[in-house]
Amino acid sequence: MIDDILAELEADTSLEVGESFARVTARYFEATRSGEGQVSTPRSTDELARRFDEELPRDGRPVSEIIERLERDVLSDANKYYHPMYMGHQTSAPLPVGVWMESVIGALNQSLAVSEMSPTGTAIEHQVIKWMSKLAGYGAGAGGTLTSGGTEANFTAMLAARNAALPDALEEGVGADPPFVVYGEHAHYAVTRAIGQLGLGKRRGIPIPSRDYKLDVDVLLTTLDRLRDEGKSIMAVVATAGTTATGSFDDLEAIGAICAERGLWLHVDGAQGTSGLLSANPPRALNGLKHSRSLAWDPHKMMLLPLAAGMVLTRDERDLDRAFAQQAPYLFHSGKSSRVIDQGIRSFQCSRRADVFKLWFVIQRFGSSGLGRLYDHLCHTARLLYDAIEERSNFENLHEPESNILCFRYLGRNPGSGTSTTSAADVERIDALNRELRARYNKEGSGWITATVLSGRPVLRVTMMNPRTSGAHVHALLDGLTQKAKEIESR
Numbered sequence: 001m002i003d004d005i006l007a008e009l010e011a012d013t014s015l016e017v018g019e020s021f022a023r024v025t026a027r028y029f030e031a032t033r034s035g036e037g038q039v040s041t042p043r044s045t046d047e048l049a050r051r052f053d054e055e056l057p058r059d060g061r062p063v064s065e066i067i068e069r070l071e072r073d074v075l076s077d078a079n080k081y082y083h084p085m086y087m088g089h090q091t092s093a094p095l096p097v098g099v100w101m102e103s104v105i106g107a108l109n110q111s112l113a114v115s116e117m118s119p120t121g122t123a124i125e126h127q128v129i130k131w132m133s134k135l136a137g138y139g140a141g142a143g144g145t146l147t148s149g150g151t152e153a154n155f156t157a158m159l160a161a162r163n164a165a166l167p168d169a170l171e172e173g174v175g176a177d178p179p180f181v182v183y184g185e186h187a188h189y190a191v192t193r194a195i196g197q198l199g200l201g202k203r204r205g206i207p208i209p210s211r212d213y214k215l216d217v218d219v220l221l222t223t224l225d226r227l228r229d230e231g232k233s234i235m236a237v238v239a240t241a242g243t244t245a246t247g248s249f250d251d252l253e254a255i256g257a258i259c260a261e262r263g264l265w266l267h268v269d270g271a272q273g274t275s276g277l278l279s280a281n282p283p284r285a286l287n288g289l290k291h292s293r294s295l296a297w298d299p300h301k302m303m304l305l306p307l308a309a310g311m312v313l314t315r316d317e318r319d320l321d322r323a324f325a326q327q328a329p330y331l332f333h334s335g336k337s338s339r340v341i342d343q344g345i346r347s348f349q350c351s352r353r354a355d356v357f358k359l360w361f362v363i364q365r366f367g368s369s370g371l372g373r374l375y376d377h378l379c380h381t382a383r384l385l386y387d388a389i390e391e392r393s394n395f396e397n398l399h400e401p402e403s404n405i406l407c408f409r410y411l412g413r414n415p416g417s418g419t420s421t422t423s424a425a426d427v428e429r430i431d432a433l434n435r436e437l438r439a440r441y442n443k444e445g446s447g448w449i450t451a452t453v454l455s456g457r458p459v460l461r462v463t464m465m466n467p468r469t470s471g472a473h474v475h476a477l478l479d480g481l482t483q484k485a486k487e488i489e490s491r
């Protein structure tokens, strides 16, 4: 008998049930944005796994019961990105209207594969791509698609570059002597992963060392000269606008000019930093975007969209189309200009949710200037932390923030003990202290930060992704870290 289930699923469409979900979200916003409670969870992964370790439910339960459990068992120990003391990874405190739009996107369930499955979604995606391409300095022939994030965007762009270098690769494979990809050593792992996954072999990737955490342009030049002299072909040069570790911008003007002169494909991984284009004072490096042939740009990072909302753009839409070059006449349809309207021909995915709806909504809600002000505010908060660290002798900054990311270290109780004049034992002690500090601070729950390794040494790292984080929170972070460090040092 199906009647009982049909009745239940119709009842679930009611406003009352919808409101019970909305109330969970609103309660979560309210409880976390004020900065009360734990930022994350003190519980171990084993403990959490045990909480959910149960037999597959055979029978259904009322929505209200499951919602109660959702709040008790799931939300309680989730990471609270709305908490102003969350300064961890590049996951945003998502803009509320973006969150509310999630239920609309789910309800409409449009698939962006073909426009007949998403008539308004496809039209809107083309329009949003047009807006973003224009911001990037691309002309009328540009194109792109939303992606699941920066990893897919980078992969897609590299696939397009591979197709330009090896037009037969889709049919014939890459052969015994595939071309090389040159990238900054600090590039996101998505880049080296793509080099491997595209069949080139990771050894065809050539990392260029950094100077001040940016791709060293002089070394790039000598490397490109050497490859040319050795008769090696180059598929792409990859630069980063907003690196994962330090938020630094590679010198896109200089790198772009070199690529333009040599006819090389420049791909810019701007997953993190391209949103700076919205700022009243965009990072100067972004002027060089005009030289790029492809660009990864994640609205789910500095435009504060909820996951997932990534994007890849190519200066020439045909580069993207040729990368997939799949004939499916039963499926894909062209417009009047014979340009294919269906986004499925330029996307890795077939069924694809209409994340563009929430992006379109957010752009209308705040405008490019509002989103730009949010970007600037997040960068300003990173600068406040930098200034606060400059005033404290037991911390050191590793770099000036170019965006919303900052790496720093705790130097121990004796100021200056982290400098190069200290003994190897001291260096090891401070390294161990910084490693332990982050773990203990996060576990205690009043704040949450990340860590990375710079020049072989462990460092503390913050990413400002929550507009609610203020100067007071920045000082609270340093006070909290100092307190924890004291506890460790006095053991």
Ligand SMILES: Cc1ncc(COP(=O)(O)O)c(C=O)c1O
Binding pocket: 090, 148, 149, 150, 151, 152, 154, 188, 190, 240, 242, 243, 244, 269, 270, 271, 272, 298, 310
């Ligand atoms: C510079 C850069 N590129 C790419 C990525 C990957 O993006 P996603 O996690 O959305 O796949 C990241 C994520 O941290 C990043 O910082």
